[in-house]
Amino acid sequence: MKVDFYTSQREYNEKRVQFDNAIQAVVQKGNFILGEPVVEFEKAIQEYTGAKYAIGVASGTDALILASDILGFKNGKEVITSPFTFLASASCIIRHQGKPVFVDIDEDTFSIDVNKIEERVNENTVGILPIHLFNQMADMDKIMDIANRHDLRVLEDAAEAFGMRWKGNESDYRHSGCIGDFGVYSFFPTKTLGGYGDGGMIVTNNDELARLAKSYRVHGAAKKYHYDFIGYNSRLDTLQAAVLSVKLKYIDEAIKKREEVAKLYIERLSECEEIKIPKIKGDQKHVYYVFNVLAQNRDGLAEHLKKNEIGYSIYYPRPLHMQKAFEYLGYKEGDFPVAEKVSKEIIALPIYPEITKEEVEFVCETIKNFYRK
Missing domain, CATH: 3.90.1150.10 (Aspartate Aminotransferase, domain 1)
Incomplete structure (x- = not known):
C-alpha cells in the first residue's frame, strides 16, 4: 500500500466545484493584486482568530521578515528564539542584521524551554520569538511575563499553528498569534490551512503595528506612490485568498x-x-x-x-x-x-x-x- 506523506488531490476532488468556482471568479474579474477576495479573507481570519487586524502577505517567511523589521529586530539587537525550527524563524532576524540568541528546547514538546529564556536577557535584548511548533503552542504565560518585565517585543511564529489556542492563566482561550505584538501564519500547501501555492498572514491587535504592516507590504507606501518607508513587495495573491476562503469554511x-x-x-x-x-x-x-x-x-x-x-x-x-x-x-x-x-x-x-x-x-x-x- 502506498501512503503519501501529504496529498492535495483528495481534498480538491471532494470540493472541486467550490475551488473551481472561486478561482474562475477571480480570473473573470481580473483583479489579481489585493483584490476583493483578499479583503474578505483577511476579515474572515480576524473573525476566526479574534485578531483585530489581519494583513495578507506573500508567504509566512515574508510575514516574519516584515514583522521583525517593524518590531526593531535589527542592527545588532538580540532576539531570543529556538534553534530547533525552520530557517525562516531566525533568518528573519539576521536579514536585518539582528542577532538570534538561541536557547534549548523542551524534549517533551519540542518547543522553546521557557525556563531558559530569562537567563539570556541582557541590555541588548529587544524581543522574544517563540515558535508554536508541530502540535502545540509555547507557554505564552511565561513568555509574556518575561517580555512585560523586561520591556521586550514578542513575535509569535504561528506559521504551523493555525487553529491552536492558549488559555493558561486567562479566563478564555486566545488564538495563536494573537497574544504577542505580532503573530504570523503560513498558508504553504501542507499547512492545516494551506493554499495552492505560497501565502502568509500577519495578525496584531495594535493599531499602529497594523498600519505599518499594511504599508510595508506595498513597498512602504502610505498611499500609492507616496513612500514613508523602504518596504517590501509582499502581498497575498488574490487567487490564493479565494482558495483559502473555501478551505477556511471547513x-x-x-x-x-x-x-x-x-x-x-x-x-x-x-x-x-x-x-x-x-x-x-x-x-x-x-x-x-x-x-x-x-x-x-x-x-x-x-x-x-x-x-x-x-x-x-x-x-x-x-x-x-x-x-x-x-x-x-x-x-x-x-x-x-x-x-x-x-x-x-x-x-x-x-x-x-x-x-x-x-x-x-x-x-x-x-x-x-x-x-x-
Missing part, C-alpha cells in the same frame, strides 16, 4: 479529522517501546499539524518506511546552531543538547484530513514490523 472539520488520525496513531503505537510520543503541556487547544514521534534507530526506520512506499519527513535533521549559515554566531555542537538529541530521533508520519484509517493502520503496522526484526 477548517474546524479538518482539525477534528486530524485529531482522529492522531488518536489512532497514539493508540496503535502506544505499546511500541521504541517509539516516544510527544506530550501536550499547558492549558491549550492543540492542533495536529504534523504527527511527530521520537524513534530509536530513526534513520533505519525511515529507510524501512521508504521501502514500503510510506511517506515521511524529518523536522528537523540539524538544529540551526549547527548549520553552516549560522557558524558566525559562534555556537558549537553540544551547546543545545536537547535540540541535538531530538534532531537525531524525530520523524513525522503522514497526517492530513483525507488519510484513511486503513492507511494509518498500515503505517503503524509497518513501524512495529521494523522493530520486531
